[in-house]
Amino acid sequence: MNKHVSPKMNRRAFVIGTAAVGTGLAIGLDLPFGGPAVVRAADGSPEVNAWVVIRPDDTVVIRIARSEMGQGSLTGLAQLVAEELECDWSKVTTEYPTPGQSVARKRVWGDFSTGGSRGIRSSQDYVRKGGATARVMLIQAAADEWKVPASECTVAKGVITHKASGKTTTYGRVAEAAAKLTPPTEVKLKDPKDWTIVGKGLLRLDTADKTTGTMVYGIDIKLPGMLNAAIKDCPVFGGKVKSFDEAKITGMKGVKKVVKVGDSAVAVVADTWWQAKTALEALPIVWDEGDNAKVSSETIAKWLAEGLDDAQPAYVGNKNGDVKAAIASAAKKVEAVYNYPYQNHATMEPMNATALYTTDKCEVWCGTQNGEAAFAAVLEASGLPAEKCDVHKVMLGGGFGRRGMTDYVRQAVAIAKQMPGTPIKLLWSREEDMTHGKYHPITQCKMTGAFDADNNLVALHYRLSGQSILFSVRPDALQNGMDPAAFQGVAQSGEAALGYSVPNLLVEHSMRNPHVPPGFWRGVNVNHNAIYMECFMDELAHAAGQDPLEFRRKLMGKNPKHLAVLNAVAEKIGWTTPAPQGVYRGIAQVMGYGSYVAGAAEISVTDGSKIKVLRIVASTDPGYVVNPAQVERQIAGSFVYGLSALFYGGCTVKDGRIEQTNFDTFNSMRINEMPKVESVMVPSGGFWGGVGEPTIGVAAPAVLNAYFAATGKRIRSVPLRDQNISFA
Amino acid sequence: MANLTINGKTFTLDVEPDTPLLWAIRENAGLTGTKYGCGIAQCGACTVHMDGVATRSCGISVAEAEGKKITTIEGLASGSTLHKVQQAWIAKDVPQCGYCQSGMIMAVAALLNEKPKPTDADIDEAITNICRCGTFQQVREAIHTIASA
Incomplete structure (x- = not known):
């Protein structure tokens, strides 16, 4: 991947490609790891390569192309580089290269896009190689100076040692010479079992300034x-x-x-x-x-409801067997219609x-x-x-x-x-921000499940109706009109695959795009698909007279990774032991962004409408955990974001415009409403999944399923404030 | 014109008396650590201390703030020694994006001033700031760490 053949740079193609796509630019990708001409950082320190600058005082400046927005990728990516570089972590600092610099250098820093929980997983390979390549060059520079074979030199925490002669030097002293060397073409990355920096819950590199008001936004x-x-x-x-x-x-x-x-x-x-x-x-x-001034939430809801009708055209995202025949001949049938509203991102900084x-x-x-x-x-x-x-x-x-x-x-x-x-x-004022968002798309979903005489689930028909994000923001990514991302979490395969095997399955999407602009939102399609599927799984389990966990397990035999996180959550929350008096449990699982996640909640309900969330347990298998402390925070944060949207969110449309204008009408959870999240990390290795988003998918269904356990009432419409349900 | 005492310093600022204190602090006094989040005293990102009391500066006019002792996040430390809340925030790695944390820290500092050993219920009642990243767990842990020190 290091040397793509670069077509001659076509600026127009670049602009359009970047604006529309954000990844897979129309120009070639060139990732040189150093070279004979020394490139210097702004302070004159040499670049060993594009990722690593070492100052004479041994400070290691690691370049980060992805953006830090609280998710911790800045620190995680630095850990990955530092791991291979074998530098002293206490001397690590970071800086952002600019996109202009990157383009001028044939995109030496690769993709800058920080979305889809891709910050670490889609650049871990080349940033680790950047660190490893720099290490090899730094050691070579020391060996050259000492006139000894590089293979006789070792390095630890940025100090290079030649044991036989007793000589030592530091990265800061050899960086200048290293920067002039030809980089190795092949480097071997460490076995994950030998990691000493990656996998540790190290403190973030960007915290201090956030406590003194000096961080610049x-x-x-x-x-x-x-x-x-x-x-x-x-x-x-x-x-x-x-x-x-x-x-x-x-x-x-x-x-x-x-x-x-x-x-x-x-x-x-x-x-x-x-x-x-x-x-x-x-x-x-x-x-x-x-004309858009005539549109309202009611007209949108009506249009989407029409899309639930099988007579209307729909894109098929996942299919096996003959769902319609199986439902027609089933012993028992369960049907439900859910919906999920527009949601603003409401970043704290407008x-x-x-x-x-x-x-x-x-x-x-x-x-x-x-x-x-x-x-x-x-x-x-x-x-x-x-x-x-x-x-x-x-x-x-x-x-x-x-x-x-x-x-x-x-x-x-x-x-x-x-x-x-x-x-x-x-x-933008907060009001401008609330009313000119790129909203979590609006959808409805009709699900039909069918059982045989022994209460085995023989058919599942999952019919989405509603908005496509790609139609609006990346039409080039549509596949013959279909938005593949619409099926995240219920897809046949890939990074957001459905974890259940049902002999007759049909997952389809009737695309309807109202004028309200949609955008990617934390978890987006995984979020509403997991709410629909996991709440309906709970409905099916109850219809079959089975425990919701056991019911799921029976359908998950072919998906051991999905099952493993579900089991981890069930064990931690004590699913098989009765909950305390007045406490009710709900459980959910989903795969998204390449990771497997599950969640369970314990709640109490007063007067049928006041929910106290007492306990949350969440499990994730992202393949590898770069910084467990930050993964834990992303898991907990996903619950805050997902439950805020469930209880308080929802943007409605009247006269073509969004009605919610500030946090008084689009509220967000506070500390008194949020219990501790107990996270269980079960990284199974061999793949790299995302962390920032997948967990949001299980937040709402875990609580909604617990609400049913408590009250016997199904909530199929978000937000809960519209159902007069609130936090206790 | 308004005279404001911010972090022990007197500022003579060319602002209309009905200008929210937040904007006088940020734009006229040039102290940008205090953040704008909602402008309607809902989110708490703009929390400062006014005579020691945690106050949402977007909802207070410059006229109302005159003659009061205002402390912003920039004035919380004593010289080069960070306030115990700031220290705990660093030790416990509380912030995620960090945007709400100036206000969060000011609210917590005021709470601890009043109740050095707050219970969970005290925290629930006093800390009503919005954090969209969801740092509440770390906020609570850090407060208890300070209280038990």
Whole structure:
């Protein structure tokens, strides 16, 4: 994979490829691990290779291409490089290369995209090779200096030793010479059983600044002469600006300019953001809302419900046997319809980007989950070529998929372009953020299960109706119109495969795309598919008069990894021993993002509607665990995110626009509502799965199934606030 | 114009009296450790201490803050010695994205000032900040670690 044949770089192809795809760019991938010409970091220290810079004081600077948004990948990726490098972990620091630098160097840092729980799993191989290659070169440099064979030298914590002569040196002293060496073409990576840095719950590398207020997020960027912009996009998606009365706000304190942004938004630029926002609120804007203004949650629900009808066309995602015949001849049939609403990401830091445009340069500072997509957006929005653009990534105040999109970057550049030479920081208000999201797609699901006379499940028909993310954001990835991602968690094979074997199975998707823009959200399709499937499995178990765990186990014989995490959770929560008086349990499992996860909850219910979540147990098999402390946090965080969406979330549509505008109407769990999550890691090795997202799939069904155990009532619609169910 | 006392320093700021304290702190005093999350005193990302009391600075006007002693995350440490909450946050690796943590830390510091050994119920009542990453488990553990030190 190191040397792809690079077609001549076609900038246009690059831009389109990056903007639309984020991975698999149209240009070649070249990953040289060093070379004769020494490349220097900004402070003059030599690059041993693109991943490793070593300063004379032995500080090891590890380059990280993926973005840190709280998920801990920055630390995990550094651990992977350091493991192979055999450096002193206490001397490790990290830095982000810019996408502009990467493109100028034939994408030496590979993919920047940080989504789909891919941050570590899809770059672990080449970053470890980067570390190993650097180690070999550093040792060779010492051996050359001592005129001894490299094979006689050893290294530990960045200190190279030649035992026979008793000579020692450090990485910092030989880095300059190492950087001039030709890199080895082949390096052998360590056996995971020999890892000493990977697999440890080391403290994160980015914590200290987050406790003192000194960590810089996009919202904190300060540039000389910078002005601040507040923006209002047409409240109805797809609408346009008809007119605005600038005269009404000229003269307001601090206001510098009112600009149209694209054809759908207006921004006010002022000395401070508060002034800009205050003026924007006073600015009369007339919108051309268009036909979408007629759309409401009711019209969407009706349209989606029609898609549940077998007579309507649908894409088949997973199939075996003859489900319709099996259901028709079954002894018993169970049917249920579920639905899951739009959800905003609601990152704590609202969308923002700072842009500086001059006639020969355009630079952007922002938090982004995909530096290269942001870079491509800057090229397109500025009209400038790649060598005149760059993106400076900063810490993200949350991502969850939202910051993989580039709408806010394009807006910032569009505003800055109208004020050349002046840096513009565009910040969305929370209200703008809530009403202009890229929402968790809306779906409904009708499931039919059929049993033979002995209560064996002989058929399962899973019919989704609703929105496709790829249709909106990556239409090139559709397969003859079908969105393969829609089947995540219920797919036939691959990284999100269904864990149950049913002799007659049909999983299909009637695609219906309302005008509300969808986007990738923590777990997205795995999330609603796991809720539907795992709640329905519970329904089927009860219909068959069987224990929900035992019922599942019988269907999972061909999927031992799915079963292993389910068993781990069952054991930890004590499934086979009765719960304490008044305590009820629910269980769920799913595969997503290459990992196997399961979860169980213990709850109590008061008055049939007040839920206290008392205990959560979660298990995961991601193949390898790079940093167990961070994996534990991702598991717990997935429950907070998933249960917030279950209890408090849900974005509704009225007159074509999103009704929820802030945390008062789109609430989020607090500490008093969240129990401790007991996580069980069972990495089985041999594959690399993701961690940040899969667990969210089991959060809601574990609680919903426990709610049924407690009350005998099925909840098939999210959020619970619409059912008058709340936290106790 | 407003005179604000922030972290022991007096700032004379060119702001309208109805400007939320949050924005005067961030944009006029230039202290960006205090974060904007919602602007309606729901999320707690903007929590500062006003005369020692945890206060959501987005919901307080500059006029109301005048004459009060305001402490932001930047003023929590004593010189180069971090506050015990900051130390515990580092030792327990509490933050994920970290954006809400300035407010979280300020809320916890105020709680511990009032109740040096808070129970879980005390924590549940006093700490109402939103954290979308879901650091609650580490927040609780870190508070108990401080309390038992």
